[in-house]
Amino acid sequence: MKRDPLARKGLLGRLPEAWRQPLAVVGGVVAVAWLVVALAAPLLAPHDPLAQELPRLAPPGPGHWFGTDQLGRDILSRVLYGARVSIPLTLLLVVLSVLIGGLLGACAGYFGRWADETIMRVADLVFAFPTVILAMVVAAALGASLVNAVLAVLVVAWPAYARVTRGLVLGVREREFVLSGRLLGFSAWRSLRVDVLPNVTGPVLVLATLDIGTALLLLSGLSFLGLGAKPPSPEWGAMVAGGVEVFDSWWVATFPGLAILTVVLAFNFLGDTLRDALDPRTARAIKERAL
Amino acid sequence: MSAMTSAKETADAAPRVRRRRGAHPLARFLFRRILTAVLLAWGITLVTFVLTNLVPGDPVTANLGQRALGDPAIVAQWRAEHGLDKPLWEQYALHLGGLVQGDFGVSQQSHRPVAEDLAQFVPATLELAGAAIAVSLVLGVAFGVVAALRRDRLPDHVLRVLSLIGISVPTFWLALVAFYVFFYRLQITPGSGRVDPAIGEAPAVTGLQTVDALIAGRWDVFVSAVGHLITPALVLALYTIGLLTRFTRSAVLEVLGQDYVRAARAKGLPGRVILFRYVLRSALVPVITVAGLAFGSLLSGTVLVEAIFAWPGIGQYAYKSATTLDLPAVMGVGLVVGVVYLVINLIVDVLYGVIDPRVRLQ
Numbered sequence: 001m002k003r004d005p006l007a008r009k010g011l012l013g014r015l016p017e018a019w020r021q022p023l024a025v026v027g028g029v030v031a032v033a034w035l036v037v038a039l040a041a042p043l044l045a046p047h048d049p050l051a052q053e054l055p056r057l058a059p060p061g062p063g064h065w066f067g068t069d070q071l072g073r074d075i076l077s078r079v080l081y082g083a084r085v086s087i088p089l090t091l092l093l094v095v096l097s098v099l100i101g102g103l104l105g106a107c108a109g110y111f112g113r114w115a116d117e118t119i120m121r122v123a124d125l126v127f128a129f130p131t132v133i134l135a136m137v138v139a140a141a142l143g144a145s146l147v148n149a150v151l152a153v154l155v156v157a158w159p160a161y162a163r164v165t166r167g168l169v170l171g172v173r174e175r176e177f178v179l180s181g182r183l184l185g186f187s188a189w190r191s192l193r194v195d196v197l198p199n200v201t202g203p204v205l206v207l208a209t210l211d212i213g214t215a216l217l218l219l220s221g222l223s224f225l226g227l228g229a230k231p232p233s234p235e236w237g238a239m240v241a242g243g244v245e246v247f248d249s250w251w252v253a254t255f256p257g258l259a260i261l262t263v264v265l266a267f268n269f270l271g272d273t274l275r276d277a278l279d280p281r282t283a284r285a286i287k288e289r290a291l
Numbered sequence: 292m293s294a295m296t297s298a299k300e301t302a303d304a305a306p307r308v309r310r311r312r313g314a315h316p317l318a319r320f321l322f323r324r325i326l327t328a329v330l331l332a333w334g335i336t337l338v339t340f341v342l343t344n345l346v347p348g349d350p351v352t353a354n355l356g357q358r359a360l361g362d363p364a365i366v367a368q369w370r371a372e373h374g375l376d377k378p379l380w381e382q383y384a385l386h387l388g389g390l391v392q393g394d395f396g397v398s399q400q401s402h403r404p405v406a407e408d409l410a411q412f413v414p415a416t417l418e419l420a421g422a423a424i425a426v427s428l429v430l431g432v433a434f435g436v437v438a439a440l441r442r443d444r445l446p447d448h449v450l451r452v453l454s455l456i457g458i459s460v461p462t463f464w465l466a467l468v469a470f471y472v473f474f475y476r477l478q479i480t481p482g483s484g485r486v487d488p489a490i491g492e493a494p495a496v497t498g499l500q501t502v503d504a505l506i507a508g509r510w511d512v513f514v515s516a517v518g519h520l521i522t523p524a525l526v527l528a529l530y531t532i533g534l535l536t537r538f539t540r541s542a543v544l545e546v547l548g549q550d551y552v553r554a555a556r557a558k559g560l561p562g563r564v565i566l567f568r569y570v571l572r573s574a575l576v577p578v579i580t581v582a583g584l585a586f587g588s589l590l591s592g593t594v595l596v597e598a599i600f601a602w603p604g605i606g607q608y609a610y611k612s613a614t615t616l617d618l619p620a621v622m623g624v625g626l627v628v629g630v631v632y633l634v635i636n637l638i639v640d641v642l643y644g645v646i647d648p649r650v651r652l653q
């Protein structure tokens with residue numbers, strides 16, 4: 001009896017249930033579509049995203065479906081190329097947050113004592129700031145660039161994973177299957193990897209899915225403030241900021257904004273469905289009839 | 292546990308010991324929370340200081356022109372003027388000593404004391420964020436309850452999609468769209484700023500335009516101020532409405548599954564009584580905590596929204612000082628926003644402890 005039978009039935013066991021949800025399907029399709037756009041942007045874009053050769057501020061119409069901006073660049077092409085800037089960086093950001101936050105949270109929960117105190121007090125400190133304010137201070141301090149904006153978001157993003165992982169690890173640390181593993185002579189690392197990790201992955205992956213949206217919003221927000229992508233780069237937040245200058249030409253800001261919205265919404269649809277499929281509290285409540 | 296300890300002691304000492312150590316778990320809880328908050332506030336000063344000092348960005352290059360930078364004498368004088376020539380720990384000690392006396396330093400951009408700048412800008416942001424959190428709480432809780440009670444039926448599905456859209460819209464973009472559609476195109480909302488310049492502001496008492504207008508008895512100013520507040524507050528609130536809807540829904544659903552609710556239903560109590568007396572009373576306790584945390588996202592949102600609506604608050608000030616590496620101003624903003632957020636969450640924590648005695652024991 002090394003492992004709890006329930007421990008094996010993690011995220012994968014319940015996935016098919018989640019896929020029966022229309023929201024998850026819509027979210028999944030849109031997310032995959034954006035990934036394809038990110039990969040195939042050069043094939044899909046009708047124009048060079050940086051070329052300033054079209055008429056300036058032309059409204060949407062045949063030839064340039066999303067119109068052109070104040071420098072005569074095709075907005076459709078820029079939005080498509082923008083997927084190559086924002087989506088990989090956002091995914092990288094979330095993966096790094098999961099790894100850093102997860103590892104620190106697992107250490108805090110598993111080892112306790114000073115490791116717990118140190119890590120969680122630092123996390124508390126980060127939580128003491130509203131995210132954009134702290135990210136903005138970090139980004140401004142590091143200097144305005146997309147990489148620094150990613151670092152800034154990373155600084156504010158990891159503690160959420162540390163907290164969740166710590167809580168989950170604390171929940172299983174004293175369970176029989178973990179203790180018996182230790183009694184069999186597992187090292188702390190092996191115990192964490194073999195017995196604790198499977199119990200943590202599901203909820204953390206759901207959090208990560210939901211966090212992709214938040215991360216993209218933060219990242220594009222920093223670019224909107226001028227603390228992220230540099231001007232010629234077709235980054236969506238920076239493009240919206242460019243649209244503020246030419247207020248009359250609504251299309252300049254509208255389409256990059258819609259791009260952000262659809263990507264964030266797709267991952268939130270996915271994450272929300274996954275959370276419902278996983279959350280035992282909600283699952284229990286399903287059985288109860290509403291008033 | 293303390294009752295057991297005191298029972299072992301002599302008979303006449305026991306009641307006193309019990310009162311001091313065991314009878315006020317709420318007082319101990321409050322003390323612990325306030326101590327944590329003070330430590331965190333100190334941590335905030337440390338973080339803002341370290342972040343703005345141990346980083347590559349040099350305030351000298353950000354603030355002096357090309358010509359002045361070429362002259363070492365001017366650079367050295369500027370550094371000495373702003374205390375940048377002293378060792379870091381001394382700069383921090385000076386900074387902390389100043390903070391205790393309400394001295395946040397002088398902004399390198401506005402050449403005014405940061406405390407003065409903050410005092411001018413903070414009320415505008417608090418008014419905006421306060422209006423937004425009020426709207427979010429009312430709408431978010433109402434939507435969440437409806438979604439939970441109509442679980443898996445049309446209202447639930449519609450509210451689920453709407454609340455997910457709410458948390459997915461980029462705030463800065465929505466602000467722009469709202470400004471364009473409602474002000475520029477439809478002309479049904481007033482433009483930027485806090486009141487119509489033709490009417491003029493009410494004399495400042497609290498710094499909250501709506502309250503000041505009422506104090507001065509200026510009905511026209513009040514109407515104008517509320518009109519200016521509506522659009523930015525709603526734009527700002529959309530995210531937290533979505534958040535609170537989702538959270539209230541799951542909190543209510545969880546309570547609906549409890550035995551005492553089933554018992555109340557079995558007794559044949561009317562649905563309205565069960566909802567307000569049994570369900571909402573316990574479901575709303577965790578919602579308060581989330582509302583406190585949501586206030587943080589509102590404060591974050593103000594940075595993005597204030598720029599579009601030309602709202603003269605701390606968000607705009609933060610952005611300007613961050614982009615020009617105005618160290619005292621950045622530290623001041625980080626500190627004030629951090630402390631405001633901390634105080635709100637402290638209040639929420641305390642409320643939670645007062646409402647739910649189980650929390651005090653943790």
